[in-house]
Amino acid sequence: MQVVLKESQAQEPFSFSFINAEGQAMVKSENYKAKKSALGGIESVKKNCVNDDRYEMKESKNGKFYFNVKASNGQIVGTSMLFATEADRGSAIVQLKTEGPGASVEEQSA
Numbered sequence: 001m002q003v004v005l006k007e008s009q010a011q012e013p014f015s016f017s018f019i020n021a022e023g024q025a026m027v028k029s030e031n032y033k034a035k036k037s038a039l040g041g042i043e044s045v046k047k048n049c050v051n052d053d054r055y056e057m058k059e060s061k062n063g064k065f066y067f068n069v070k071a072s073n074g075q076i077v078g079t080s081m082l083f084a085t086e087a088d089r090g091s092a093i094v095q096l097k098t099e100g101p102g103a104s105v106e107e108q109s110a
Contacts, residue, residue: 002019
């Protein structure tokens with residue numbers, strides 16, 4: 001697993017994604033104004049993804065499943081992609097717990 005820190009031309013230009021070995025974005029962040037804040041978000045996902053209590057299980061309006069990773073203060077620090085089944089979502093959580101904390105960070109500019 002790898003973390004891609006992206007910088008765009010947007011007003012809040014920094015965001016990140018946790019990417020699995022298949023190249024799929026497992027978890028994406030909100031947009032941040034400062035690179036330092038985005039890096040803090042990455043560290044928060046790495047720290048909190050190993051704790052079951054930090055996951056919020058959700059179902060989208062179209063019946064797909066996803067999860068949020070929350071910091072200790074309850075703030076959402078990452079949102080997963082959509083999954084067809086609850087089992088797929090569960091597998092993604094296991095993968096994030098296993099590989100997320102040690103993920104390397106790669107920076108990309110627009």
